Each structure stands twice: as C-alpha cells, then as structure tokens.
Amino acid sequence: MTQETTHFGFKEVATQDKQGMVRGVFDSVANKYDLMNDVLSFGAHRLWKHYTIATSNVKAGDKVLDIAGGTGDLARAFAMKVGDSGQVVLSDINAAMLNEGRKNLINKGVSGVEFVQLSGEQIPFADNSFDCVSIAFGLRNVTDKDQCIREMYRVLKPGGCLLILEFSKTDIALLEKFYEFYSFNIMPQLGKIIADDEDSYQYLAESIRKHPNQETLKQMVLDAGFGLCEYHNLSGGIVALHKGIKI
Amino acid sequence: MQAVILERALNYLLETHQIDVSLLDGKVVHFSLQDLPIEVGFVCTNTRIFVTTDTSTIADVNIKLKASVFLALLQGEDLTKLLREDKIIIHGDVKTAQLLVDLLQQVDIDFEEELSKYTGDIVAHQVGKLAKKFKSSDNPLTSIKDKITTLLIRPKVQ
Structure with missing residues (x-):
C-alpha cells in the first residue's frame, strides 16, 4: 500500500509525520520567536499585524479565536478591541508557543484571554461560535489546509470574518530576487547565530515557497463556503492578508 | 486601503x-x-x-x-x-x-467637528469649505480642475 505523503519544506514526508516535525520546529524556536520575527522582518511583522487588526472589523463584545496564535501579538490587540464584554481565545497546537503567549500576555498586563491547545484541523468549538477567526503565519504549517479553512468556516457565526495573514508571492521581479537570496542565504544564517537553529529557518524559507499563492488561497477560502474573499498584498506581496466573510 | x-x-x-x-x-x-x-x-x-x-x-x-x-x-x-x-x-x-x-x-454628522479633533479648527473649516464647493458642483472633478487652472493662469495679486 502506498503511504500518503505531504511536503515539509522542500522534503516529501509521510502525512502523519508532518505535524510532529512542525512541532519540533516550534519547540526549538519558541523562546526566541519574537526576537527572530523582529530581526528577520526588520520589524515589518508588527505593521502587517496592525493592518490585520485594522481590517478585522472586530468591535466591543465580539468573540474572537486566534489560531496558531503563538506569542499572542494578535490576541493582545483583539483583547483591547473586544473589551470586557467580549472574549478572545488564543490557541496553538504547540504547548511551548502557547506558554510563551501566556507569559507575554501576563507580562504585558493583558487579562481575560483564554488559552487552548488545539489543532486547526479539528477545532473543539461549536458551530457558529465566533465573530472573527484569525490565523497569522500559521496556515502554511498545517498539514491539511482545506480542512483547517473548513473548520474555521464552521466555527464562525454567519457574517463572521476570517483573517489569514501569511507569506505569499511577490510579482515584483527585483524584490523577488532579493527575497529569494535573503530567504535561503541570510535567514538560515541569522537563525544559526541568534537562535542556534539553522534548520528551522531553512524550513521557514522552504515552507513559504510551498504555500499557495494569493489567488489559489482565495479560491480555497471560497471553496470552503465563504461567500466573499478578497486579499490585500502587503510589502509587495511578500505577505498577503486574505479576508473571508461567511455570507 | x-x-x-x-x-x-x-x-x-x-x-x-x-x-x-x-x-x-x-x-x-x-x-x-x-x-x-x-x-x-x-x-x-x-x-x-x-x-x-x-x-x-x-x-x-x-x-x-x-x-x-x-x-x-x-x-x-x-x-x-x-x-x-x-x-x-x-x-x-x-x-x-x-x-x-x-x-x-439616519447619519447626522458634523464632519467639520469630527475632523477638527484630529486637524484643529482651521484646517477642518477649510476642508469643510472645500467640501461645500465640491457638493454644489454637478461635476466636481472638472470644477476642481477649472479652479486650479484659473489659479495657475491668473493668480490673485495681493
């Protein structure tokens, strides 16, 4: 019998092994994750996340689920928007990342956020529970992306908003060349120097290349049932924000 | 945007x-x-x-x-x-x-008042005046272009 395979960066691996391998990557980078994000993106990840929040249309009293929420950047901003009458759930499949998120939010004085360890492919919440579901820089690590988008659709209320912030494809030739060189030559080296982990950042560069481009991801969102999906290219398309509405 | x-x-x-x-x-x-x-x-x-x-x-x-x-x-x-x-x-x-x-x-908003919170009264008032001129014109873009052209050809001498 042929074993089902999927990609892990540029490697072809058994489907059931990918989740564990991704977990290994994030276990390794968890305590340096924020620092590495700042260094590798020259701080731009803060602007991308700020734009995501501005686009979310979240208001006081809303219920928000942040999937693969890691160190809690989005959850913190959502918590301020929904206020005491709302609810924010910060979730991640990786316990080490979730612990970092909890520590970060406590250190920054944010209270009221709930923490749940979960897989985006099997979200343990009832149908039509949330006004907004977000996933930032997490979808490319999910083994079955279509299943994850279907699950996010299921837990969203009618009229709810899906936000997918993820690395994508730039069509600016010069930027693409620079980005290619930077991703495969500089990023892993910085990973080695700062986080003592070259392989994880080599995986990061590879996983970005394997991720669906803007139009493909938009179609995946529509195929999952969303009545509307549009995307906003950020930093020339290096990152894209897909916004889906459940109508 | x-x-x-x-x-x-x-x-x-x-x-x-x-x-x-x-x-x-x-x-x-x-x-x-x-x-x-x-x-x-x-x-x-x-x-x-x-x-x-x-x-x-x-x-x-x-x-x-x-x-x-x-x-x-x-x-x-x-x-x-x-x-x-x-x-x-x-x-x-x-x-x-x-x-x-x-x-x-149902929206009854004083745009000048809202804008003045960010820009101050003078800027808000000038923007309000511009908006009123814009509103009274049937073809606002042409009207603005005409006004700029007039200003460039015959600038007001103080």
Missing part, C-alpha cells in the same frame, strides 16, 4: 449613532460614483458593514450615481424623486436600496 478606511468610518458611524443594520442583514450592495473612481461593495451582516473592492460578488442591488447626488441623498433627498429625474441608476432590489438610503439618512 480606501475600503479599509471606508469600512472603519462606516462602522464607527453605526456605533456612535446606534444605527441598526439588521434589516439589511445578508444583503450585498454594489455602489459606484460615476464621476469619481469609487466602486465598492457593501456587505451588511452580523450587525456591521464590510466594504469590499471585489465587485465580482453577486449583489442584491447595484447603485450608480454622481457624488453630488450621493451628498443630496445623505441630506434627506427623496430616492423616488431622484430616480424619476434619472439622477440615480438602480439595478436589482429597489427595496434594499431604499433601506440603505434610509440608513444613511
């Missing part, structure tokens, strides 16, 4: 004026201004409005009008009268269009 700004502004107005959009729940309205490069979709759902630039979505109603007619609508002009005068083109569900107009007419 314009859609994001418009969406935030609209939802801010809904919240501050406590306007209920539930009558329009699930409705999609395409809206375009004939004399300005503005073409957006409004999706009213979950007690808020989403603004999209993706106008390929099937809409319940398509509304086309000039900027000055839009401002007239905001100030309480009757939709039926504007339709009769061919100042507004509506394709699709007129009832949805009427509901949207009713909703817009």
Whole structure:
C-alpha cells in the first residue's frame, strides 16, 4: 500500500509525520520567536499585524479565536478591541508557543484571554461560535489546509470574518530576487547565530515557497463556503492578508 | 486601503449613532460614483458593514450615481424623486436600496467637528469649505480642475 505523503519544506514526508516535525520546529524556536520575527522582518511583522487588526472589523463584545496564535501579538490587540464584554481565545497546537503567549500576555498586563491547545484541523468549538477567526503565519504549517479553512468556516457565526495573514508571492521581479537570496542565504544564517537553529529557518524559507499563492488561497477560502474573499498584498506581496466573510 | 478606511468610518458611524443594520442583514450592495473612481461593495451582516473592492460578488442591488447626488441623498433627498429625474441608476432590489438610503439618512454628522479633533479648527473649516464647493458642483472633478487652472493662469495679486 502506498503511504500518503505531504511536503515539509522542500522534503516529501509521510502525512502523519508532518505535524510532529512542525512541532519540533516550534519547540526549538519558541523562546526566541519574537526576537527572530523582529530581526528577520526588520520589524515589518508588527505593521502587517496592525493592518490585520485594522481590517478585522472586530468591535466591543465580539468573540474572537486566534489560531496558531503563538506569542499572542494578535490576541493582545483583539483583547483591547473586544473589551470586557467580549472574549478572545488564543490557541496553538504547540504547548511551548502557547506558554510563551501566556507569559507575554501576563507580562504585558493583558487579562481575560483564554488559552487552548488545539489543532486547526479539528477545532473543539461549536458551530457558529465566533465573530472573527484569525490565523497569522500559521496556515502554511498545517498539514491539511482545506480542512483547517473548513473548520474555521464552521466555527464562525454567519457574517463572521476570517483573517489569514501569511507569506505569499511577490510579482515584483527585483524584490523577488532579493527575497529569494535573503530567504535561503541570510535567514538560515541569522537563525544559526541568534537562535542556534539553522534548520528551522531553512524550513521557514522552504515552507513559504510551498504555500499557495494569493489567488489559489482565495479560491480555497471560497471553496470552503465563504461567500466573499478578497486579499490585500502587503510589502509587495511578500505577505498577503486574505479576508473571508461567511455570507 | 480606501475600503479599509471606508469600512472603519462606516462602522464607527453605526456605533456612535446606534444605527441598526439588521434589516439589511445578508444583503450585498454594489455602489459606484460615476464621476469619481469609487466602486465598492457593501456587505451588511452580523450587525456591521464590510466594504469590499471585489465587485465580482453577486449583489442584491447595484447603485450608480454622481457624488453630488450621493451628498443630496445623505441630506434627506427623496430616492423616488431622484430616480424619476434619472439622477440615480438602480439595478436589482429597489427595496434594499431604499433601506440603505434610509440608513444613511439616519447619519447626522458634523464632519467639520469630527475632523477638527484630529486637524484643529482651521484646517477642518477649510476642508469643510472645500467640501461645500465640491457638493454644489454637478461635476466636481472638472470644477476642481477649472479652479486650479484659473489659479495657475491668473493668480490673485495681493
């Protein structure tokens, strides 16, 4: 019998092994994750996340689920928007990342956020529970992306908003060349120097290349049932924000 | 980016004026201004409005009008009268269009007052004056171009 395979960066691996391998990557980078994000993106990840929040249309009293929420950047901003009458759930499949998120939010004085360890492919919440579901820089690590988008659709209320912030494809030739060189030559080296982990950042560069481009991801969102999906290219398309509405 | 700004502004107005959009729940309205490069979709759902630039979505109603007619609508002009005068083109569900107009007419906002919070009184007043000139013109873009041309050819001598 042929074993089902999927990609892990540029490697072809058994489907059931990918989740564990991704977990290994994030276990390794968890305590340096924020620092590495700042260094590798020259701080731009803060602007991308700020734009995501501005686009979310979240208001006081809303219920928000942040999937693969890691160190809690989005959850913190959502918590301020929904206020005491709302609810924010910060979730991640990786316990080490979730612990970092909890520590970060406590250190920054944010209270009221709930923490749940979960897989985006099997979200343990009832149908039509949330006004907004977000996933930032997490979808490319999910083994079955279509299943994850279907699950996010299921837990969203009618009229709810899906936000997918993820690395994508730039069509600016010069930027693409620079980005290619930077991703495969500089990023892993910085990973080695700062986080003592070259392989994880080599995986990061590879996983970005394997991720669906803007139009493909938009179609995946529509195929999952969303009545509307549009995307906003950020930093020339290096990152894209897909916004889906459940109508 | 314009859609994001418009969406935030609209939802801010809904919240501050406590306007209920539930009558329009699930409705999609395409809206375009004939004399300005503005073409957006409004999706009213979950007690808020989403603004999209993706106008390929099937809409319940398509509304086309000039900027000055839009401002007239905001100030309480009757939709039926504007339709009769061919100042507004509506394709699709007129009832949805009427509901949207009713909703817009509930917004009573002093733009100068709101703007002055960010820019100060003088700038807000000047912008307000410009907006009034813009509103009184049938073709605002041409009017602005004409005014700039006049200024460049015959600058006022003090």
